[in-house]
Amino acid sequence: MSNQLTFIKCSNCGKSNLPPAAVCRRCGSERLFQLSTERGTVYSYTRTFVKPEGWKHHFPYVVGVIRLDDGTLVTALYESDQAPPPAGEDVFLYHKGDTMYYGKTGSA
């Protein structure tokens, strides 16, 4: 599993921005700093049975929306054969290449 994810965090309103963010995408503040995080809880997910052209990952595939501690939502793929964790479960986030994934905490 590779590195933690880096977000552009706003000191003014607390939002975790994903780039590009010249100013905070929620409040417009320039008081930004980098923050790494790797955990959240499941907010929603869906298993998709119609793939876009050129889709190279597993299929059907599960896309989840993970809520970070500060409330920010992040989309990530779930690649395990196990049933995807339901809403409210703790998960960890990781990158493979330039794609974000999530997995059940404790299965790393």
Added chain:
Amino acid sequence: MRDVAIIGVGSTNFGKNQKGLLEMAVEACQKAVSDAGVNFKDIQCMYVGNFIGEVITGQALIGAMVGRGIGLGPVPVAKVEGACASGGIALRQAMLAVATGQVDFALAAGVEKMSSATTEKVTSALAGAMDINLDGRVGLTFPGFFGLCFRAYMQEFGVDEKYVHSVTVKSRANAVKNPICYLRKPVTMDEVVNSYVVSEPLHMYDCCPISDGAAAVVVCPAEIAREYQQKPVKILSAVHTLGNTRISDMSNLTAFDATLRAAEIAYSQAGIGPGDIDVAELHDCFSIAEVIDSEDLGFFKKGEGALAAHAGETSINGRIPINPSGGLLSRGHPVGATGLAQVYEIVKQLRGEAVNQVKGAEIGLAHNLGGAAAVCTVTILQKMV
């Protein structure tokens, strides 16, 4: 700024059409211009809504191509694009050209050709409206996005999925009488639930079908409208907002900021509230989208839209008839055309000429939503007496 009225509307039938992109647009424009009692040479500018025309057919410069197809003179013509809100944007631009006094007659058209490509190709092309480095990179498509909203909605409000599926049952029942619609057979709840799962919990019948089509609208100053149309319709407000382009900028998936803000401004500009709307055509690309939209537009409290639909409040005889045309779910969603097809239906309703006529309709609303609620237009129309 002067008041603007709609004096002509036109539409092709929606579905799998043998005609190409430009031919369909020309057909809709011919019908709208004829309905307005003017000639093509009277049109002083045109805006054409289209989203993936170039990607699917290879044809670019669509505004100019349609303009020459209907014999416009050396007038301003442009394609406008806001993904699925392209049609609503085209109408607003045409309205502004007249309202500001630049022109007296403007034409808004919308068209999309989608049946000529594979489902995978169309799915990818549409998914271009996602942020391709974030949501797009994890394979999020439109059914995926609304599948996520559907599950989030059920969890947050404790609503069983059948209440959301009931929207499809209602819309298909409306489509039976509407020759413009692609899908015109009624469906039962069982048939919806037994249809192929597209992206959980959305089944096939919860999703608008891939379709071709075009629609067009002619506008002019309200003060001269009666010289051209016995039943002119005034545009009380035409609002266009920017929302969120990525899930990581949203705080939840059960309400859309672009709609909330557009509705607030539109009602305020028109001097009315949601309770004054007699009939609405809103953006039901998926059954769950209709539920969320109906709440965001103020017709129901958050969490109650699906229950209300199931109880019949949004049927043609209900408290607030929603998508009496059959909506995107039955008509299909030829993206650039949808916003104008919605206005077509509202105008017919306010003229008393709709196939599923809402009794006494005087004020109508059209809501068009692009991307993952990235762009929204809300248009409020009133019968002129």
